[in-house]
Amino acid sequence: MIVATFGGVTIGLALLIRFLTEWWPGRKTLMKDPLGQAGALLPFLLAWCYGALAILTVAGLIGWAADATLWISNWLGDAALVWGVGGQVGQTGTAPPFLPLTQQGGGVVLLMTVAVVVAAKKSSAGRAIKTGAWCGICLATSAGVAGFAAVPLAQGVNAIGEQVYGVLA
Incomplete structure (x- = not known):
């Protein structure tokens, strides 16, 4: 499993900022229909959870695709940091201990x-x-708050899997 670099986290945060900026309905609209407007965030949020779980897979086609996506995101983000703002590349810190699926x-x-x-x-x-x-x-796989979300997600998916496959097996 590949760990995110500063560049990879920067790309992830840029994607988040872009989505939230495009989504923002305005204060008045949000106050009129908070549930409806928040519901527009649900596809992004559920897909975010899937992406976090996909990077935790250690092998197979899904794990390879997630690792390749993170690798290219790390590379693009690191290049943007170095050539765009004169920054440096490197790891984001100590990654949280991940619970394998x-x-x-x-x-x-x-x-x-x-x-x-x-x-x-x-x-x-x-x-x-x-x-x-x-x-x-x-x-x-960042060391921040988003990285810590991966552990409860993995625990939840493992528990769901035990229930589903326990009943079927």
């Missing part, structure tokens, strides 16, 4: 992959889903 948790992530791919292609929120997954991949 169990066999059952991996099964749930595979099922989630099917749902995310279909939703990204068929849903009107396809762009938000793609952006959310990419943002989750970039931020889940």
Whole structure:
């Protein structure tokens, strides 16, 4: 598993800022219909959770795709920091201890992959889903708050997998 660099985290934060800026309905609209407007964040948030889980997969096609996405994001972000603002490249600090996905948790992530791919292609929120997954991949291995979200997500998916596969097996 690849860990995010400053550049990768910068790309993840840029994706988050871009999405939130495009989403922002304005104060009056938000005050009139807070649940409806917050509901527009749901596709991005769910896809972010998927991206965070995808980067925790240690092998297979999903793990490879997530690692490749993080690698190119790290490279692009590091290049932007060095050539754009004269910064330096490096790791974001000590990453939190990640809880690996169990066999059952991996099964749930595979099922989630099917749902995310279909939703990204068929849903009107396809762009938000793609952006959310990419943002989750970039931020889940950071040492910040977003990185700490990966542990409860993994625990939750592992527990769901144990329940689903325990009933079916």
